[in-house]
Amino acid sequence: MSGARGGSGAHPLEPRQAADYHGDDGVLGPLGAAFVVVHGETIVEPVAEGTNRAAIEAGVDILAHPGLITAEEAALAAERGIFLEITTRRGHSLANGHVARMARETGASLVLNTDAHLCDDLVTDATARAIAAGAGLTDAEIAVMRANSEKLAKRVFSAC
Numbered sequence: 552m553s554g555a556r557g558g559s560g561a562h563p564l565e566p567r568q569a570a571d572y573h574g575d576d577g578v579l580g581p582l583g584a585a586f587v588v589v590h591g592e593t594i595v596e597p598v599a600e601g602t603n604r605a606a607i608e609a610g611v612d613i614l615a616h617p618g619l620i621t622a623e624e625a626a627l628a629a630e631r632g633i634f635l636e637i638t639t640r641r642g643h644s645l646a647n648g649h650v651a652r653m654a655r656e657t658g659a660s661l662v663l664n665t666d667a668h669l670c671d672d673l674v675t676d677a678t679a680r681a682i683a684a685g686a687g688l689t690d691a692e693i694a695v696m697r698a699n700s701e702k703l704a705k706r707v708f709s710a711c
Contacts (some may be wrong), residue, residue, distance in 0.1 A: 585707040591617035595642035607633055612703065613662060616643035617650055625653035634699060635659050639674045639682050640666035647686035661688075661696040662703060 589606035591640050592598045593616040607627050614620075614628060615636045628635055635654050637647050643666060654661050663683060667673050674682070683693045 559620045571690050585703050586612040586703065588613040588615050591615050591636070592619070593643045594618045597666065607631060613664070615642065615664065615666065616646070618643075618663050619649055622653055622657060625659045626657040627629075629654075629657045629659040632660070634662040634703065636660050636666075637663045637683055637686055637688070637696065639663070639679055640672060644682060644686075651683075651686040651692075655692070661692075662697050662700045663696055666691050 587609075587636065589602070589609075589611045590598060591606065591614045592600065592603045598618075603614060603620050603624050604627075606614050607624055610631060611633060613634045613636055616638045617624070617635055620628075620635065625635065628656070633652055637650060638644050653659065663679055665672055665674055665679075680693055684690075687695065
């Protein structure tokens with residue numbers, strides 16, 4: 552099953568604990584990061600199976616494009632206050648509906664991100680809302696997801 556999630560089946564590198572990057576209070580830590588995002592097990596790129604779980608166990612802030620995240624992983628993310636990403640990025644967004652369903656079933660919090668690599672990857676608010684709705688999110692869930700993003704942005708910018 553290792554290829555089903557785009558991974559090579561290799562065990563991911565042992566992650567540093569998120570506290571190495573930022574303190575438990577969300578303030579800049581010894582390595583200077585205001586927040587930590589990990590590239591999840593997207594279905595469109597080779598990512599080692601186990602990366603989602605390792606990131607969640609390390610206590611990252613955002614698990615980006617987690618692909619076919621399991622209910623167990625999503626529940627652990629919910630328990631640890633880790634945001635799961637709904638992405639507007641082509642390819643990565645193919646699993647948005649699954650991510651949204653796992654978040655809804657487990658109580659995990661969502662954020663929306665463009666994962667922009669180029670200016671052309673940026674989207675309008677209307678497009679972002681349409682992508683979130685296409686993932687099956689209700690207007691109320693989209694509003695909560697947006698509030699999560701704003702809360703995280705305020706925390707990050709207050710640490711600068």
